Structure formats: C-alpha cells, structure tokens
Amino acid sequence: MFRYLPLMLKNSLRNRRRSVLTIFSIAASLCLLGVMFALYRGLFLAPPTPGQELRLVTHHKVSITQPIPAYFGDKIRQVPGVREAMIWQWFGGTYKDARDQKNFFARFCVEPDKFFKVRPEIVMPEDQKQTFLHLRTAAIASSDLVERMNWKIGEKIFLTGDIFQANPELTLVGVFNDPNTSETLFFSNAYLREMLGAKSAQQDLVGTFQVQVENVDAVPRVIKAIDDMFANSQFPTKSESEQAFGLQFISFLGNIKLYLMSICAAVTFTILLVSANTMAMSVRERIREVGILKTLGYTPGAILFIILGEAGVISIVGGSLGMVFAMGLTSLVRRGPSFMQAMKTLAITPDVGAICIALAVFIGVVSSTIPALTAARTPILESLRSNA
Amino acid sequence: MAIPLAYNIRNLAVRKTTTLMTALGIALTVSVLVAVLALVNGLRTAFHTTANPLNVLVMRKGATAELSGGMQRSVFEDLKSKPGIARAADGHPIASLELVTVINLPSVEKPEGMNITLRGITPVGLEIREHVKIADGRWFRQGMREVVVGKSVAKRYPDAGLGKKLRFGRGEWEVVGVMDAGQSANSSEIFCDLNQMGGDFNRYDGLSSALVRATDAVSVDALVNSINDDRRLLSTARTEQSYMDAQTVSAAPIEYLGVFVSIIMAVGSSFAAMNTMYAAVARRAKEVGTLRVLGFSRSSILTSFFFESLVLSLIGGALGCALVLPLNNVTTGIMSFQSFSEIAFNFRVGPEAMAIGVTFALIMGAIGGLFPARAAAKKEILVALRDG
Numbered sequence: 094m095f096r097y098l099p100l101m102l103k104n105s106l107r108n109r110r111r112s113v114l115t116i117f118s119i120a121a122s123l124c125l126l127g128v129m130f131a132l133y134r135g136l137f138l139a140p141p142t143p144g145q146e147l148r149l150v151t152h153h154k155v156s157i158t159q160p161i162p163a164y165f166g167d168k169i170r171q172v173p174g175v176r177e178a179m180i181w182q183w184f185g186g187t188y189k190d191a192r193d194q195k196n197f198f199a200r201f202c203v204e205p206d207k208f209f210k211v212r213p214e215i216v217m218p219e220d221q222k223q224t225f226l227h228l229r230t231a232a233i234a235s236s237d238l239v240e241r242m243n244w245k246i247g248e249k250i251f252l253t254g255d256i257f258q259a260n261p262e263l264t265l266v267g268v269f270n271d272p273n274t275s276e277t278l279f280f281s282n283a284y285l286r287e288m289l290g291a292k293s294a295q296q297d298l299v300g301t302f303q304v305q306v307e308n309v310d311a312v313p314r315v316i317k318a319i320d321d322m323f324a325n326s327q328f329p330t331k332s333e334s335e336q337a338f339g340l341q342f343i344s345f346l347g348n349i350k351l352y353l354m355s356i357c358a359a360v361t362f363t364i365l366l367v368s369a370n371t372m373a374m375s376v377r378e379r380i381r382e383v384g385i386l387k388t389l390g391y392t393p394g395a396i397l398f399i400i401l402g403e404a405g406v407i408s409i410v411g412g413s414l415g416m417v418f419a420m421g422l423t424s425l426v427r428r429g430p431s432f433m434q435a436m437k438t439l440a441i442t443p444d445v446g447a448i449c450i451a452l453a454v455f456i457g458v459v460s461s462t463i464p465a466l467t468a469a470r471t472p473i474l475e476s477l478r479s480n481a
Numbered sequence: 482m483a484i485p486l487a488y489n490i491r492n493l494a495v496r497k498t499t500t501l502m503t504a505l506g507i508a509l510t511v512s513v514l515v516a517v518l519a520l521v522n523g524l525r526t527a528f529h530t531t532a533n534p535l536n537v538l539v540m541r542k543g544a545t546a547e548l549s550g551g552m553q554r555s556v557f558e559d560l561k562s563k564p565g566i567a568r569a570a571d572g573h574p575i576a577s578l579e580l581v582t583v584i585n586l587p588s589v590e591k592p593e594g595m596n597i598t599l600r601g602i603t604p605v606g607l608e609i610r611e612h613v614k615i616a617d618g619r620w621f622r623q624g625m626r627e628v629v630v631g632k633s634v635a636k637r638y639p640d641a642g643l644g645k646k647l648r649f650g651r652g653e654w655e656v657v658g659v660m661d662a663g664q665s666a667n668s669s670e671i672f673c674d675l676n677q678m679g680g681d682f683n684r685y686d687g688l689s690s691a692l693v694r695a696t697d698a699v700s701v702d703a704l705v706n707s708i709n710d711d712r713r714l715l716s717t718a719r720t721e722q723s724y725m726d727a728q729t730v731s732a733a734p735i736e737y738l739g740v741f742v743s744i745i746m747a748v749g750s751s752f753a754a755m756n757t758m759y760a761a762v763a764r765r766a767k768e769v770g771t772l773r774v775l776g777f778s779r780s781s782i783l784t785s786f787f788f789e790s791l792v793l794s795l796i797g798g799a800l801g802c803a804l805v806l807p808l809n810n811v812t813t814g815i816m817s818f819q820s821f822s823e824i825a826f827n828f829r830v831g832p833e834a835m836a837i838g839v840t841f842a843l844i845m846g847a848i849g850g851l852f853p854a855r856a857a858a859k860k861e862i863l864v865a866l867r868d869g
Contacts, residue, residue, distance in 0.1 A: 111756055111760070114753075114755050114759070115756060117748075118750070118753045121745055125742060125745045125746060155649070156583045156584075156585060156596045158582070158583055158821045159582065187543075254543060255543045255545050256544075258541070327651075345816035345818065346731075346815065347813060347814060347815040359510075359512065359513055359746070362505075363510070363750070366503075366505050366506045367506055367752075367756075369502060370499055370502040370503060370753065370756070373499065373502075374499065374757075374760045
C-alpha cells in the first residue's frame with residue numbers, strides 16, 4: 094500500500110502551482126465548513142454548561158414581553174425541589190448615546206440576596222458581594238463588559254429607561270466572572286420598583302423568574318409543577334431550561350438550521366467541483382505517463398489507487414490548512430462583539446476538525462474517481478499515442 | 482489589434498466540462514450572496530410598504546418600540562388636537578390610539594408556537610391604513626370578541642383560519658375576516674377592537690402608541706418636532722417610515738453571516754478559476770505562439786485571456802442567479818426584535834440583487850484571470866511554439 098506514497102507525493106508536486114491553488118481553494122471552503130459546523134454544534138448540540146442544567150426560566154406562556162406578578166416568586170419557592178427563585182427582569186434602557194452600538198449591553202434587575210444562590214457559578218470577591226447586597230443603588234458587571242467600557246469600581250452608571258419610566262443612577266461595586274454571562278450589568282430590582290412608585294402599573298409585575306432546582310432529576314417534575322400551578326390563573330406560565338430559553342432567541346432569526354445546512358451543502362458541492370476539476374486536468378495532462386507506467390507493469394488497480402491517493406493527499410493538506418484558518422477565524426469571532434452566547438465560545442473542537450478533514454478526504458477521493466477510472470481504463474497504446 | 486471574443490467563447494465551449502465545473506463553483510458562491518440579498522430585500526420591502534410617509538408614530542418619551550409604547554388616553558386626547566394633524570371629511574382628526582401586544586399560536590413550521598402581533602384599534606385605525614383591505618369575510622365589530630387576521634397569518638397558522646376561534650386574553654375570539662395588506666408587515670398581524678382587547682389584557686389606560694396623519698408632506702417634520710417639544714405630552718414622535726425601516730436590523734445577523742460566507746467562498750472560487758485559466762493557458766501555449774507570429778501583440782493576448790476569464794465568471798454569475806430564482810416570492814418568517822413577533826415576508830430576487838451577484842462573479846473572474854493572462858502574454862514566441 095504505502096510503497097506508492099512517494100509516487101503520490103511526487104505527482105501532487107508535479108504541477109506545483111495547480112496543487113497550491115487547489116489546496117487554497119479547498120482550504121477556503123473547508124474553513125467555512127468548519128466554522129459553520131462549529132456554529133451548529135455550539136447552537137444546537139452543545140451540552141448545558143455547568144450551572145445551566147439546574148436553572149430554569151419561568152415566564153408568561155405567550156411571550157417574555159408579557160409580565161407576570163412578582164408574588165409568583167413566593168409560590169414557586171414552595172414547589173418541592175426548588176432551591177431558590179429570583180426575579181429576573183430585563184431593564185433595557187439606554188446608556189449614554191443609544192445610537193452608538195458600543196453602548197449596548199444587557200441590563201437586568203435581580204434580587205441581590207438570592208442572586209448568588211440562583212447563579213452559584215458566579216465568581217466575585219466576598220466584599221463586593223456584601224456591598225451589592227447592602228447598597229441599594231449598587232450594580233455589578235461581568236468582567237468582559239467592565240474591560241470593554243473601561244470602567245472602574247465606584248464608576249457612576251446612569252441609565253435611561255425605555256420600557257420602564259425610571260432612570261437609575263447606579264454605582265459599580267463589583268466585577269464578576271461567569272462562563273454563562275457576557276456583557277451584562279445587574280442591579281437591584283427593589284431599586285427599580287422604588288423608582289417606579291406605587292402608582293405604576295408595572296410595579297408588581299416582572300418579566301421572568303430564574304429558578305434553581307435542587308437536582309437534575311427533579312427538573313422535569315419542577316417544570317410541570319410550576320406551569321400546572323399557574324395554568325388556570327390569569328397569567329399562565331411557561332418554564333424551560335435556561336439553555337432552551339436561550340435557543341428561543343436564535344429562532345428569532347428564522348430557520349437558522351436550514352440556513353446553515355444550505356450553506357454547508359453549497360460549500361461541500363463547491364469542494365467537490367474544485368477537486369474533480371483539478372484531478373481531471375491533472376489526469377488529462379499525464380495520460381501518456383500513465384501509459385508508460387502501464388508498460389512498466391503497473392496494474393490498472395495500482396494506477397487507480399495512485400490517482401485517488403493523490404487526490405487524498407491534496408484534500409488532507411487543504412483540509413488541514415482550512416482547519417487552521419477556521420481556528421484563526423473563530424478566535425477572531427470570540428473576541429468580536431457578542432451577539433449571542435454561542436459566539437463567545439465558538440471554537441473548532443477536535444470532533445468538528447476531524448469530521449471536516451474526513452469529509453474533505455472523502456469528497457476528494459469520490460470526486461476523482463471518474464478521472465482516475467478513465468486513466469486506469471485507457472488502453473496502453475491509446476495513452477502512449479495521446480499528445481495532450 | 483484585438484483577438485475576437487468568439488475565439489474565447491469557442492475555447493470555453495470546447496472544454497465544456499472544465500468550464501461548467503468552474504462556472505458552477507462560481508455560481509454557488511453567487512447564489513449564496515444573492516439569496517441573502519433577496520431575504521434582506523424582502524424584509525425591507527415588508528417594513529417599507531407598511532409605512533405611509535405622512536404617518537407619524539407617537540409613544541411615551543424614551544420608548545423605542547410599540548410593545549412598550551406606554552401611550553396614555555389623557556395624553557392622546559391632548560395629542561389629537563395638535564395643529565398639523567389631518568382631518569377626515571366629517572372633521573374628526575385622523576389619529577389612531579392603539580394597543581399592541583403579542584399572542585402565541587402554533588404554526589406549520591413551529592408546532593410549539595410563534596408570537597404574532599395583536600393590534601387593538603378603533604375605526605380610525607383602519608382609516609389611517611389605506612393599504613389594508615378585507616380579503617375574505619368582514620371586519621370585526623366594535624365591542625365584539627372578533628378578530629381579523631392578516632393573510633400571512635391565515636396561511637401560516639392553521640388555527641387562525643376564517644371561522645376558527647382563538648384563545649387569548651380572557652376567552653375565545655372568533656376570526657371573522659382575513660385582511661390583505663399586500664407585502665406589508667400588517668399582513669403578519671391580527672387586528673381587533675381596542676376597548677375589548679384593553680379589557681382582556683387589563684390595559685384600560687396604559688396603551689401602546691398613537692398613529693397620526695400629517696396634513697401634507699411638508700408638515701410632517703413640523704408635526705414631529707412640535708410633538709417632541711411639547712412638554713405637556715412627554716412623548717416621542719417619529720415618522721412611521723423611520724420606525725419601520727429601523728426594524729430591518731432584525732435581519733442584520735443573517736446579512737452579516739451571508740456576506741461573510743460568500744466572501745470566503747469567493748476566495749475559494751477565485752483560486753479555482755485561476756486554476757482553470759492557468760490550465761487553459763498551458764494547453765494553448767502553441768496557439769498563443771501562433772497568435773503572436775500572426776502579429777497579435779502581447780497586450781491583445783493579455784486582454785483575450787482576461788476576457789475569457791470574465792466570460793467564464795459571467796456564465797457562473799448568470800447560473801448563480803438562475804439557481805436562486807426559484808426562491809423568488811417564497812414566503813419565510815423572521816422574528817422582529819422590536820415587536821417580538823413573527824413577520825412573514827417574501828424573498829425578493831430583484832434586479833439589484835442580481836446585478837450585485839453578477840458583479841461579484843466578475844470580480845472573482847477578474848482576480849482569477851489576471852495572473853494566468855499575464856503568464857500567457859509573457860510567453861516568448863519560440864518557447865511557446867516549441868513547448869506546446
């Protein structure tokens with residue numbers, strides 16, 4: 094088998110320019126395929142991150158834009174299996190000039206006394222936690238946001254409400270690290286309610302609750318118990334895992350699965366074309382050489398194997414190069430603005446890389462079958478006579 | 482003297498397999514780009530045709546979306562009497578107070594339910610939307626639990642057909658009509674009586690928005706400014722056009738993804754085109770020598786091969802557009818981040834999108850053809866004639 098390897102390598106170096114161009118062409122396509130696979134995997138196949146599997150989101154059955162009463166929190170806490178439930182209110186609003194996209198980040202109102210129980214994976218110094226608990230106008234922010242906005246502890250952050258008629262004047266008291274949260278600011282829900290005043294219709298209503306469940310086995314039961322409890326109330330709820338809740342926003346973009354798959358199909362087909370074209374050209378040029386090899390005693394099978402092998406070599410090199418490009422690209426995406434959580438963790442994992450390279454080799458070999466068969470079948474005399 | 486273009490076209494025809502494969506590679510790249518452009522174009526049309534240039538949308542100060550518009554009845558009463566608002570024949574101002582929320586219905590594509598905009602209006606709300614016409618059945622009556630659904634809703638949601646009953650708010654609502662709002666976003670909405678809906682959702686005073694009609698095109702800006710400056714109203718006014726156009730950003734992530742994908746695919750296709758053209762040059766070395774002997778200059782050889790590459794990419798571009806054409810008028814849905822509900826729209830493969838696609842193909846052809854053409858032009862006559 095491997096005694097033909099030097100011949101395959103030599104052949105692929107024969108027309109260097111063509112091989113290099115083909116390799117780069119396959120690399121570009123495969124880089125894209127890698128990124129698409131990684132995106133698909135990150136969005137739809139990734140297991141829940143630690144901390145996520147125990148957390149539920151409870152919101153109005155119809156839409157998160159319809160509020161539910163704040164007292165639901167007390168009722169949810171009484172459901173067996175629930176460790177803690179906390180108000181999780183999207184504040185929205187604007188920071189400085191909203192027209193500048195840089196000023197956009199997520200802002201949530203939470204209950205500081207329950208916050209670290211519901212999100213135990215959050216890492217923050219103890220003294221900062223204490224200040225967050227006790228200072229009414231305190232705010233904490235994720236480290237990536239603090240870094241981007243160049244904030245310091247003690248920074249005054251003034252927000253202007255849009256959903257709520259309230260303009261919080263916050264002080265940054267803590268910076269936290271959390272794998273599940275990026276570019277987010279939290280402040281006290283009590284402060285928001287106080288600003289709204291007793292007259293406001295929004296005062297006793299909240300958008301969503303975050304619920305921490307005691308153990309993984311209890312999750313389906315708790316979901317059912319919560320939703321059953323409110324099913325016949327004026328505010329029926331829907332509870333789902335934090336991961337499923339996040340995926341909802343992805344579905345806002347339409348049928349992403351279909352888009353990704355169409356792109357992958359188009360890219361795969363392109364690789365097929367490029368590879369087939371190259372091998373066809375290469376074989377056509379060498380038809381006389383093939384005749385000589387045959388006179389030297391190479392069997393048609395060996396010829397077939399050598400040509401398929403050459404396609405395989407080019408695909409492996411192109412595929413590997415593509416994966417290197419894809420890694421570079423994903424690391425760029427990770428550092429870019431975070432549109433969704435999946436972007437922050439986008440990476441070419443070993444399984445994605447392996448699948449892509451295997452696919453490239455498969456396509457390369459399949460696409461060169463026809464030219465290879467032609468070469469193997471051409472009678473010696475005819476191929477020697479050919480002057481292509 | 483120029484080499485006739487027919488020479489290039491014949492050459493492409495002779496090597497039809499290679500030509501076709503290269504052109505198909507370019508075609509797939511172009512089709513990804515054109516498909517994305519068609520999607521964005523369709524969405525833009527949907528939002529753009531919704532708006533009447535004379536209409537002005539008024540919401541509470543700071544509100545950015547109708548859902549959290551917070552228009553109050555008392556404010557509306559003051560607003561109605563503002564100078565600059567058009568009046569109907571019988572003298573009442575063309576100003577429509579509206580309540581907007583979302584309800585959830587299972588759709589064909591998503592059995593778990595999608596959000597749809599529900600809009601409560603008074604008769605003047607229909608008066609101000611001349612483009613909305615009843616297509617089937619009749620309009621809802623005031624004070625009745627009746628709704629009229631947009632034609633996209635009727636088509637995409639089996640539960641929302643004429644004569645069916647929808648469950649939301651405090652009970653059942655009967656679908657009494659289907660309205661045709663053309664390509665506009667209203668086709669994806671459900672209309673019902675404002676007061677009846679306010680009762681069901683506990684929204685007697687805090688409604689969503691007001692849509693008012695300016696007397697003429699000249700006075701639109703004046704009306705917007707006078708509402709914004711009125712300290713008594715504490716409201717934000719903007720033209721309906723600008724509000725709708727801003728919603729096109731919902732498609733921005735898909736647009737970025739599509740452009741990103743097509744650029745990387747273009748890199749691959751350019752390499753493939755380059756490969757094909759280099760092979761063409763190599764095969765025709767003797768011809769190039771002959772042409773030089775006949776007196777064609779180096780520059781005409783360069784232009785000739787360059788044109789051949791352009792023709793090749795043009796075939797690819799045309800093929801790419803043809804591949805996307807079946808998508809034209811296919812309906813799809815996307816969630817608007819502003820209204821938190823689904824808007825259905827048609828792909829629009831317009832002339833601009835196709836022109837951009839063909840230009841994109843020509844750029845690929847130009848990049849892919851330049852170096853091979855230069856290589857052909859640089860060949861020495863004797864070497865070319867001997868080696869061919």
